[in-house]
Amino acid sequence: MGIFSKTCEYAIRSVFFIAHRTAGQSGRVGIKEIALGIDSPEPFLAKILQDLSRRGIVQSTKGPNGGFYLDSASLERPLSDIVAAVDGNDIFYGCGLGLKQCSEINPCPLHNEFKDIRNKIHLMLHETKIGEFNAELMNGMLSLKK
Amino acid sequence: MGIFSKTCEYAIRSVFFIAHRTAGQSGRVGIKEIALGIDSPEPFLAKILQDLSRRGIVQSTKGPNGGFYLDSASLERPLSDIVAAVDGNDIFYGCGLGLKQCSEINPCPLHNEFKDIRNKIHLMLHETKIGEFNAELMNGMLSLKK
DNA sequence: ATAATAAAAGACTAAAATGTCTTTTATTAT
DNA sequence: ATAATAAAAGACATTTTAGTCTTTTATTAT
Ligand code: SF4
Ligand code: SF4
Numbered sequence A, B: 001m002g003i004f005s006k007t008c009e010y011a012i013r014s015v016f017f018i019a020h021r022t023a024g025q026s027g028r029v030g031i032k033e034i035a036l037g038i039d040s041p042e043p044f045l046a047k048i049l050q051d052l053s054r055r056g057i058v059q060s061t062k063g064p065n066g067g068f069y070l071d072s073a074s075l076e077r078p079l080s081d082i083v084a085a086v087d088g089n090d091i092f093y094g095c096g097l098g099l100k101q102c103s104e105i106n107p108c109p110l111h112n113e114f115k116d117i118r119n120k121i122h123l124m125l126h127e128t129k130i131g132e133f134n135a136e137l138m139n140g141m142l143s144l145k146k
Numbered sequence C: 001a002t003a004a005t006a007a008a009a010g011a012c013t014a015a016a017a018t019g020t021c022t023t024t025t026a027t028t029a030t
Numbered sequence D: 001a002t003a004a005t006a007a008a009a010g011a012c013a014t015t016t017t018a019g020t021c022t023t024t025t026a027t028t029a030t
Helices: A006-022 A031-038 A042-054 A072-076 A079-087 A111-127 A130-138 B006-022 B031-038 B042-054 B072-076 B079-087 B111-127 B130-138
Strands: A059-061 A067-069 B059-061 B067-069
Touching (some): A006 A042, A006 A067, A006 A079, A042 A079, A079 A130, A111 B111, B006 B031, B006 B079, B042 B079
Antiparallel strands (some): B059 B067
């Protein structure tokens, strides 16, 4: 497994996808199209998006012309909100070697280097906004497909 | 979960433990003592060490006064050898968003930042030698216990 | 109002990670 | 040689993660 769980990878990619497909115009995009757009198993992604919807990270409406979209507030959220919602905060504060009490007083051998990496991840996810890549995704410079 | 699997966390901590307990003197240390020393479930750790032993990352002998130890070559190995043996190479080369073809030509939105983090992890694990912390572990400045 | 549409909800299955227990094999001290 | 010791091997059990399928609820166009 990578840094994130599979669930979280799908979550991030789908939210990027929804963002770039619905920014500006008030359109919605359906689960089938999203699943296709990010190469993910559709029913599994549905579960994930239901959860993100309940948590207010994505917006959705049922019925004809319904689907998922992002309001302007959601577009401004940092990526870390998705990660925290799906995988929790372990990646920001957790311990690389599985110790409970990470501290400067009682550090594990990799303490300093790990802190550095953790901070880098923290920074990346907090400074990156969900809507940030819309233009590049639109013109095909970035990819969300396997 | 953290950066590594639980199996890998135990692996790293146990190898550190064996290293500092057997460096210099030609002693061995038994599974019970190791499990105690790193707060891990003994039978599970036994599995892990059997695997590391088969792969030549730790050494062992059976019978009275038997146990695990590290020869001088093993002490010089980089941490990355343990991680690669247990968790594979995904953490060094894998994709943060689960895409198959990470490339400069077809990058995902987090390409550059991820590359940076991945390189930092790579560096940390390749430059850190297994026997590197023996002195600090000996005098209690570093901890391997939950 | 009704039918069509699309997400929400919930029950279910499959696979992988984590953890336990029992038996076997190798080593060594006697 | 024998008995004691300690790891190796392998069969299980449990939990978590990943993935599927069916039914229900909300929305909208007619
Ligand atoms: S730096 Fe070391 S002690 Fe601190 S959380 Fe990471 S592994 Fe634990
Ligand atoms: S940087 Fe982006 S494209 Fe490259 S491996 Fe990471 S997630 Fe994939």
